[in-house]
Amino acid sequence: MAKRDTWKDVEKGATIKRPGSAREYKTGDWRSQRPVYDQDRCIKCGVCYLYCPDAAIKIRPDGFIEIDEYYCKGCGICARECITGAFKMVPEGREEAKKK
Amino acid sequence: MSERIGIEVSLAVAEAAKMAKVDVVAAYPITPQTHIVEGLAELIAEGHLDAEYVCVESEHSAMSACLGSAAVGARTFTATAGQGLELMHEVVYVAASMRLPIVMVVANRALSSPLSVWGDHSDVMAVRDTGWIQVFAESGQDAFDLTIWAFRVAEDKRVLFPVMVNLDGFHLTHVVEPIEMPSQEEVDRFLPPNDYPQSLDPAKPITMGSFAVPQFFTEIKKAQEVDFEKTRPIIRETWDEFAKVFGRKYQAVEKYKTDGAETLLLTMGSFSQTASLAIDELRKNGEKVGQIRLRLWRPFPFEELKEAVRGAKRLIILDRAISYGGPGGPVASEVKSALYDVDNAPKIASFIAGLGGRDVLPEHFIDMINRGVELADKGQEGPYEMLGVRE
Numbered sequence: 481m482a483k484r485d486t487w488k489d490v491e492k493g494a495t496i497k498r499p500g501s502a503r504e505y506k507t508g509d510w511r512s513q514r515p516v517y518d519q520d521r522c523i524k525c526g527v528c529y530l531y532c533p534d535a536a537i538k539i540r541p542d543g544f545i546e547i548d549e550y551y552c553k554g555c556g557i558c559a560r561e562c563i564t565g566a567f568k569m570v571p572e573g574r575e576e577a578k579k580k
Numbered sequence: 581m582s583e584r585i586g587i588e589v590s591l592a593v594a595e596a597a598k599m600a601k602v603d604v605v606a607a608y609p610i611t612p613q614t615h616i617v618e619g620l621a622e623l624i625a626e627g628h629l630d631a632e633y634v635c636v637e638s639e640h641s642a643m644s645a646c647l648g649s650a651a652v653g654a655r656t657f658t659a660t661a662g663q664g665l666e667l668m669h670e671v672v673y674v675a676a677s678m679r680l681p682i683v684m685v686v687a688n689r690a691l692s693s694p695l696s697v698w699g700d701h702s703d704v705m706a707v708r709d710t711g712w713i714q715v716f717a718e719s720g721q722d723a724f725d726l727t728i729w730a731f732r733v734a735e736d737k738r739v740l741f742p743v744m745v746n747l748d749g750f751h752l753t754h755v756v757e758p759i760e761m762p763s764q765e766e767v768d769r770f771l772p773p774n775d776y777p778q779s780l781d782p783a784k785p786i787t788m789g790s791f792a793v794p795q796f797f798t799e800i801k802k803a804q805e806v807d808f809e810k811t812r813p814i815i816r817e818t819w820d821e822f823a824k825v826f827g828r829k830y831q832a833v834e835k836y837k838t839d840g841a842e843t844l845l846l847t848m849g850s851f852s853q854t855a856s857l858a859i860d861e862l863r864k865n866g867e868k869v870g871q872i873r874l875r876l877w878r879p880f881p882f883e884e885l886k887e888a889v890r891g892a893k894r895l896i897i898l899d900r901a902i903s904y905g906g907p908g909g910p911v912a913s914e915v916k917s918a919l920y921d922v923d924n925a926p927k928i929a930s931f932i933a934g935l936g937g938r939d940v941l942p943e944h945f946i947d948m949i950n951r952g953v954e955l956a957d958k959g960q961e962g963p964y965e966m967l968g969v970r971e
Contacts (some may be wrong), residue, residue: 490803492740492794494680496787498826505793 507534511554513569520545521566528567529560582826589720590759591658592755593685594619596630598629600683601769603774606645611662612695612749613687617659630915639664642668643671643682650680650742651788653779655731658682661749662689662696665703669710675742676711677804678789681734681776682742684712685727685836688849688900689749690936698747698937701849701900704877705910707744712805713811714878717747717851720757725828728767733818735774746877748850750937762826770799770825773928776825781878822930826849828970832881833888834873837863841870844926845895848874848911851898851940858945869949889919895926896952899964900934908932908963933967 491497511545536552537545547558561575587595593616597605605624607617624627634649637644639660646910650656660668660794665686669828674680689703690696704714708888713733717723723745730743747753769897776785792800815832836856838844852873862869873886874881889895899909909911912930920927929952955965 485799487799487802487806489836490800492778492807493677493788494790494792494800494803495679498789499785501787502790 500546506550507553508536508548508550510522511552512570513554513556513571514549515547515552515556515558515567516570517545517547518568520564521564523564525563527561527563531557531561533557582760582766584758584760586756586758587720587761588754588756589617589618589723589747589759590615591758592720592724592759592912593727593747594623594762596724596828597683598623598896599762599764600657600728600731600771601773602629602631602731604632604634604646604649604656605658606636606642606649606656607658608636608639608642608664609661610639610661612689612699613659613661613664614754616685616687620657640671641669643675643890644669645686646682647675647678647680647789648681650675650776651678651780653774653776655735655774656680656682657684658923659685660686661687662691662703662862664714665707668936669707670910672707672710672712674789679740679775679778679804679807680742681731681740683727683730683734683745684742684913685723685745685747685750687753688746696936697749699751699900700935700937701746701910702902702935705734705901705903707902708878708910710807711741712878713739713741713743713815713876715743715745715746715876716874717752718852718873718875720752720755720759720829722830723747723752723772724759724761725822725826725830728762728771729818729822729830731774732771732821733811734817735776736814736818737775737777739814740777741808741811745847749951751850760826760828766825771823781931789966805862808879810955812881815876815879830875831884832876833884834875835871835888838870838872838888838892840868840891842868843870843949844889844892845869845945845949845952846874846895846897846915847871848898849900851900851934854940854942855898855945860947861942861946862949880914880918885915885918886922889926892926894929894953894956895919896929896956897931897950898934898940898951899930899932902935905964906963907959911938912964928958929953929955929960930964931962931967938968940968 897912
């Protein structure tokens with residue numbers, strides 16, 4: 481069912497015939513706050529990568545990390561778990577968040 | 581050729597599931613349904629039925645197992661009663677919304693508390709809006725026939741909704757009745773093998789029972805309701821087919837001695853037979869009374885009901901469940917709303933009786949009709965009257 485289809489386009493039982501479509505769902509839309517990453521504090525330990533419940537943190541080839549904002553729900557677990565305090569949670573829409 | 585035998589109704593229902601060649605039975609025993617699933621367990625253990633019997637740890641698991649089984653295209657049967665139906669409640673909705681053609685027999689039982697293993701319609705009324713096709717059996721023959729029919733209509737590719745066959749706990753489940761048992765050949769002629777069109781298949785993966793965000797949920801529910809409405813003619817058609825093969829005709833609303841009747845008694849389930857004795861008695865005395873029996877409960881037969889009550893002055897309704905603080909018993913309130921926009925609709929008197937296994941005898945029905953005529957003519961105060969309660 482594409483985004484603006486009508487009820488007539490619904491498969492019986494709302495069955496989804498195309499596998500893997502869940503990855504198109506932009507859970508990043510749920511975010512009310514955003515983690516802002518400070519690379520200078522990062523020690524490349526990977527704790528944030530392990531804890532992220534949405535696998536929205538990727539480790540770059542240089543060992544630092546990158547946040548996938550398409551999926552990041554802004555739960556703040558990375559900021560809570562980070563040993564060196566390299567994440568700051570900032571309300572969505574504020575200047576500091578936009579700057580990033 | 582069919583054969584008429586005396587058999588306990590529960591065991592006849594087990595036999596019906598056997599003749600329907602079910603693939604999977606997932607059920608948890610609970611009074612008064614127990615003999616149905618015990619019967620099936622025995623049929624499978626003895627090798628009379630080639631099916632998987634899943635011994636589950638609760639009714640919630642029973643219906644959950646049924647979802648999985650129906651989703652791979654296996655013909656799936658379960659049965660429950662009372663508290664068991666309530667324990668599986670959330671999964672009952674899922675079965676209908678996922679369009680899984682499961683057949684469930686409910687041996688209707690009262691709900692706690694106080695604990696009662698005896699019959700009334702409280703259990704099924706609590707699952708009224710789950711999206712299942714729901715029918716009521718009046719006799720052992722009905723229970724047998726409707727169980728076979730249920731698979732046919734559920735699995736029809738234009739339907740694909742689960743079907744609930746209700747039979748009164750003890751009043752039907754535990755009595756021995758003469759039942760016409762068809763031959764396997766006749767059943768096979770009526771009931772083709774299940775060919776579920778969207779079954780789970782590793783070679784062709786699909787997602788069933790996913791989640792839906794607000795942008796999709798309303799469309800999905802509308803599609804489900806529109807499809808459910810479309811089952812009405814197919815229910816009729818499959819009952820016609822049933823009559824062709826087995827010679828017994830079922831209808832959404834069935835009439836008994838309604839010709840020229842000014843007063844109609846509306847009943848549902850096994851009490852309809854008892855009530856008909858009261859009708860016979862009153863007719864003998866020249867009173868213009870008749871009976872209508874609601875066979876199909878969901879989808880509710882609005883048109884058939886309107887047609888059946890046309891011309892009657894009074895309609896007396898028996899409910900075997902209470903809607904606390906509501907507009908009367910569930911059947912009466914449905915019937916009242918169905919007739920709201922009908923010109924010259926009959927005046928209604930609503931009664932609640934037969935709770936928790938309390939008998940309602942023919943003489944009680946005569947009292948109900950006499951009292952109902954009085955109430956309908958002067959206007960009933962309050963939503964209903966409880967009959968046979970010690971004051």
